[in-house]
Amino acid sequence: MEPDYCVRNTENVFRKLGPVSLVIGKFVPGLQTLAPPMSGLTGVGFLAFLLLDTLGALLWAATFIGLGMVFHSEAEEILRAAAEFGLLAGILVCAVILGYFAYKFFVRQQFLRSLRMRKLSPLEVNDRLERGHQMHIIDIRHDYDLRALPFILPNAFRVPMEAIEEYAAEIPLDSDVLLCCN
DSSP states (O other), X not given: OOHHHHHHHHXXXXXXXXXXXXXXXXXXXXXXXXXXHHHHHTTOOHHHHHHHHHHHXXXXXXXXXXXXXXXXXXXXXXXXHHXXXXXXXXXXXXXXXXXXXXXXXXXXXXXXXXXXXXXXXXXXXXXXXXXXXXXXXXXXOOHHHHHHSOOOOTTOEEOOGGGHHHHGGGSXXXXXXXXXXX
């Protein structure tokens, strides 16, 4: 999964769960990072935020303390076995971690190469519009992004990214298409 995809999924989870995502967010990578700012954007009150975030932190800590109490003897066995292998175990773990990051870097570079397209600055868009250039402008920002910055370019059509496939048949083929996003 790519970071952009993960961020959008996290926003969708927050939209479904609302402030409760502060509680379960401690257990879900990505959600714990976006839940606090999303709470602020959606107007969660300070006391509600404090209560839910504290409850989430307590549940998270209690979960791992409980797991440690239940499985402490197994953890000691694993550490004892790792100590026997010593340097070899450390090198093996480091090699696996480095291999994973190299793989993720390679996949990310391929993904970015596949997305390369012409990007226009706001000044370039303005110049083209002033010269009468035919351009079909589609604003695909998420509702949260639109609320944070509630401005749409002149002559732009507002189509949520989730509905872009339904709208595709209406896009004229005789003009350039400009997708506006963050």
